[in-house]
Amino acid sequence: MTDHLPVRSSFLAFSRPTIGQEEIDEVVDSMRSGWLTTGPKVARLEGLFAEWSGGREAVAVNSATAGLHVAVAALDLRPEDEVITTPITWPATVNNIELCGAKPVFADVDRETLQIDPREVERRIGPRTRAIIPVHFAGAPCDMDPLREMSRKHGIRLIEDAAHAVGTAYKGRPVGSDADVAVFSFHPIKNMTTGEGGMILCADAAMAARMRRLRFHGISRDVWKRYSKGGTPQFEVDEPGFKYNMLDLQAAIGLHQFAKLEGFNERRGELAARYDELFSRVPEIRPLGRAAYPHRHAWHLYVVRLELEAVNLTRDEFLAKLQEEQIGTGLHFPAVHLQRFYREKYGYAPGDYPNAEWNSERLFSIPLYPLLEEQDQLDVVEAMRRIIRRHRKA
Ligand SMILES: Cc1ncc(COP(=O)(O)O)c(C=O)c1O
Numbered sequence: 178m179t180d181h182l183p184v185r186s187s188f189l190a191f192s193r194p195t196i197g198q199e200e201i202d203e204v205v206d207s208m209r210s211g212w213l214t215t216g217p218k219v220a221r222l223e224g225l226f227a228e229w230s231g232g233r234e235a236v237a238v239n240s241a242t243a244g245l246h247v248a249v250a251a252l253d254l255r256p257e258d259e260v261i262t263t264p265i266t267w268p269a270t271v272n273n274i275e276l277c278g279a280k281p282v283f284a285d286v287d288r289e290t291l292q293i294d295p296r297e298v299e300r301r302i303g304p305r306t307r308a309i310i311p312v313h314f315a316g317a318p319c320d321m322d323p324l325r326e327m328s329r330k331h332g333i334r335l336i337e338d339a340a341h342a343v344g345t346a347y348k349g350r351p352v353g354s355d356a357d358v359a360v361f362s363f364h365p366i367k368n369m370t371t372g373e374g375g376m377i378l379c380a381d382a383a384m385a386a387r388m389r390r391l392r393f394h395g396i397s398r399d400v401w402k403r404y405s406k407g408g409t410p411q412f413e414v415d416e417p418g419f420k421y422n423m424l425d426l427q428a429a430i431g432l433h434q435f436a437k438l439e440g441f442n443e444r445r446g447e448l449a450a451r452y453d454e455l456f457s458r459v460p461e462i463r464p465l466g467r468a469a470y471p472h473r474h475a476w477h478l479y480v481v482r483l484e485l486e487a488v489n490l491t492r493d494e495f496l497a498k499l500q501e502e503q504i505g506t507g508l509h510f511p512a513v514h515l516q517r518f519y520r521e522k523y524g525y526a527p528g529d530y531p532n533a534e535w536n537s538e539r540l541f542s543i544p545l546y547p548l549l550e551e552q553d554q555l556d557v558v559e560a561m562r563r564i565i566r567r568h569r570k571a
Contacts, residue, residue, distance in 0.1 A: 183502045184560040191505035192366040195441065195547045196430070203429035215393075218428035225435055226376050230354045233378040234385030237428065238392050241340040241362030241375035242269040243421035245310070246276065247391040248336045248358050248377060251384050252308055254279035261301050262310040262338075263293040264512040264533040270310055270338050271513045279307065280523075283514050288532040289466030291315070291480070291540075295323035302327060308334040313342035313352055315509065316368070316445075316477030320470055321347050328357070336360070340375075343368045344442040346473035353378040363427075366507075366546075368441055368475055369434035371427035392421040444547040445476035448554065452479050452543070455558045461487045461565045463539075478509050482539035488568045492539055495564060502560035507542035 207213060219237050226235040238244045249260070258279040262270055265286050274281040284297035293311045309328065311319040321337075328335040337352065339345070340362035345352040353359040356378055361367075363374035379385040390397050395418030434441075456462050461484040467474070483492050490498070496506050512533040514525040527534055543557050 184556050184563065185503040188503045189505055189544055189553055189556060191507050191542070191544050192546055193548050194365045194370045195437070196370075197433065197437075199433040200430045203433060204426055207425045207429045213426055214424050215422040216425040218425040218432060219423050222371075222423075222428040222431045222435065223376070225432070226353075226378060230351070230378050233353065233356070233380060234382055236377040236379065236385055236388050236392065237423040238375045238377060238421045239423050239427070240364070240373050240421075241338070241360050242273070243392065243419065244360035244362075244375040244377045244388075245269060245273045245336070245338060246419065247388040247421060248360060248379075249273045249277045249279075249308070249310075250391055251387045252277070252334055254307055256280075257305055258307045259303065259305045260308045260310060261298050261306060263312050263314075264514045264530050265291050265314060265510050265536065266312045266338065266513060267340070267510055268513055268516065270312055271519070274310070275518075280305075281519070282306070283525075283530055283533075285530040285532045286314075286536070287466075287468075288535060290317065290468050291465060291536060292317065292319045292468060293324075294532075295320055295327070298324065299327055302331055302333070306331065306333055308336055310336045310338055312338040312340070313345055315465065315480050316341045316345055316475035317465075317468055318342065318345050318347035318352055318472045320468065322470075334358070340364075340367070341477035342475055344438055344473070344475040348471050356380065358384070363431060363434070368445065368477055369431065369438050371423065371431035371434070374423050374427045374431060390415055391418040394418045394420065441547050442475050445545060446474065448545055448549055449474070449476045449479055451551065451554055452545070452558075455554065456481065459558065459562060459565070460484070461569075462561060476545060478507070478542045479545040480509060480540055480542050482536060483541070485539055487570060488565060489570050490564075490568045492541060495568075496541055498564045498568075499560055502563070504557055504560045505544060509540070509542045510537075512537040 223235040254277050259282045260274040261282045264283045271281045287294050291314045335357045337356045337359040339359040342352040343361050359378045361376045363371040395414050395416040396412045463482045
């Protein structure tokens with residue numbers, strides 16, 4: 178415990194969704210209607226995404242993890258196949274490659290933006306490479322042009338992990354609107370939420386049909402087409418599938434969140450600009466760098482790096498001190514190649530991906546969400562300054 182009063186008297190949560198009366202009423206409406214699971218509201222949410230993307234197929238699922246799983250499963254990978262991805266991601270991106278029986282191959286990130294480095298991807302493309310899964314990290318886009326070029330040249334599928342990127346744009350085009358496959362997340366910390374949930378946008382109608390089938394037991398017809406008026410109860414399993422369908426209860430929340438997304442993202446942008454300004458006077462804290470290509474940042478996360486050379490405590494000790502100051506934080510992300518399973522199975526070791534590892538020891542995320550107030554931001558920065566003052570290296 179500290180021997181002084183914390184910066185705040187109440188705990189500042191790392192994240193909090195913005196839920197209005199509209200979302201609550203829409204959920205209640207579903208509950209009263211008697212239709213709770215996949216139904217008309219899921220179809221409406223899919224329709225909104227399809228329209229917004231300019232005509233991509235939209236497939237709603239119950240998480241982005243599920244979306245990535247059906248997308249990778251639809252590639253029919255074999256054990257010798259390889260899929261290239263980034264080590265700075267949530268494990269779901271990588272686990273799904275492993276669960277589909279292929280080998281994840283990592284490509285290092287840019288040290289300042291933490292986006293996958295296209296040159297590193299190119300170096301790792303070989304005869305067994307079947308797909309690339311770039312992650313639009315923190316709400317900024319990856320550099321897609323060179324990745325698309327590699328995908329065309331080598332006949333490799335591109336599956337964009339857009340979990341952080343609802344509302345992100347790359348060179349004037351919204352992420353997902355020109356993707357082969359892109360998967361968004363609606364987890365409560367994301368820019369819009371459905372409680373848990375995800376949406377796949379896909380250019381290829383046959384692949385979308387396959388993913389729809391895989392999300393529901395491998396049956397081609399959705400449950401509501403079997404049980405609603407005029408439906409017939411028969412079904413046929415075309416291949417073994419999963420149980421990844423989104424509920425109408427979830428879509429009920431999403432319909433209103435999607436309508437508010439632009440406003441949410443604008444507010445996130447304002448808050449991020451304020452953090453930029455505040456941290457310009459704290460040299461021990463380094464926010465991420467911005468990519469040089471034209472883009473619109475959706476500011477899913479505000480990630481900073483602690484200058485370990487300037488203080489006599491580790492990042493984890495620093496975060497424990499921030500907890501004592503009543504400030505919640507997140508970790509996005511410790512490098513996945515150094516997680517036990519991947520270390521032990523593939524022999525990855527420190528030194529393999531220097532940029533990912535350098536950041537992995539230093540990074541953390543601070544509160545950034547529309548409900549955050551300017552005083553909250555001042556508290557976050559003041560708490561960090563206090564800890565730094567007490568632990569500055571002599
Ligand atoms: C980069 C990335 N990919 C995938 C996921 C999985 O999303 P979900 O929680 O919706 O399954 C996350 C979740 O945070 C993520 O950060």
